[in-house]
Amino acid sequence: MTHPVAEDAGPITLTALTAPDGAVIVTLVGDLDITSAPAARERLLSLVRPGACRLVIDMSAVRHTDASGLAVLVSTKRRAVLLGGELRLAALRPEVARVLTVTGLSRHLAAYPTVQAAVAGRKPGGHTALPGTGPAVLAARALPAQAQAEPGADSGELHSAVAALLANADAWRDADPRRRFSPALRALAQADAGTSHAALVQAARSLLSVLDREPLTYSPIVAATASRLRRLFSAGARPAIG
Structure with missing residues (x-):
């Protein structure tokens, strides 16, 4: 193997070897979230090039991620696939695996229990990874029944709307040069990574409250994601806190 090269990308550090x-x-x-996503995206995409488009990402030391962090992995995989390669995740912590499941990305990002298994492309026992059997799915099954069942019919729509908003966090930052929305976005990302529907509802309402008070520079993406979230809280469509 080549010697590893470490690079500090703010709240997260990346080390690459071949x-x-x-x-x-x-x-x-570190944390792969709304704060570190821009730098992490730039560094990961720079690693994907012709002849070096097979990536295995060791996630064992990633303590927390959110939808914006997962969007970095999705965009990196997309570039790798376009070059004829692939991206595999390895050694996810249960809390990170759960976020993959909640956002639906466990169906698109292959996850393996160890780096060695990811390099080989096999699960323990020598079987090739199968959809629906990764650690992200298993972690979701291991959640307490209350966490899985909590909240009700609106939870999927709310998580989907929040995931779409956080995946476009860069657009929100560009539309908010004074960073007035940063605390609300961080709170929303943390709530999205948790198991409490009530906390997610509260964080979403807080963000919309800031939006009512503080104007943003117009952005079609921001307008679309904000409107989608706002519609869930309009009369007759409020997510139940339960």
Whole structure:
């Protein structure tokens, strides 16, 4: 293997090395979230190039992620696939695996229990990874029944709307040069990564409250994601806190 090269990307550190078979193994340390996403995206995308488009990302030291962080992984995978490669995740912590499941990305991002298994492309026992059997899905099944059942019919729509908003966090930052929305966005990301529907409802309402008081520079993406979230709280469509 080549010697690892570490690079500090704010709240997260990336270390990359190349395995004998040509796979690029990237170790992330820290939080992959709305704060570190821009720098992490730039660094990861720079690693994907012709002849080096097979990425294995060691997630064992990632303590927390949110939809904006997962969007970085999705965009990196997209570029890798366009170049004929792939992206695999390895050694996810249960809390990170749960976020993949909640956002639906466990169906699109292959996850393996170890880096070695990800490089080989096999699960323990020598079987190739199958959809629906990754640690993200297993972690969701292991959640307490109350956490899975909590809140009600509106929870899926709310999580989907929040995920779409956080995935476009860069657009929100561009439309908010004074960073007046940063605390509300961070709170929303943290609530989205948790198990409490009530906390997510409160964080979403708080963000909309700030939006009512503080104007943003117009952005079609911001307008679309904000409107989608606002519609869930309009009369007759309020997510139940239960």
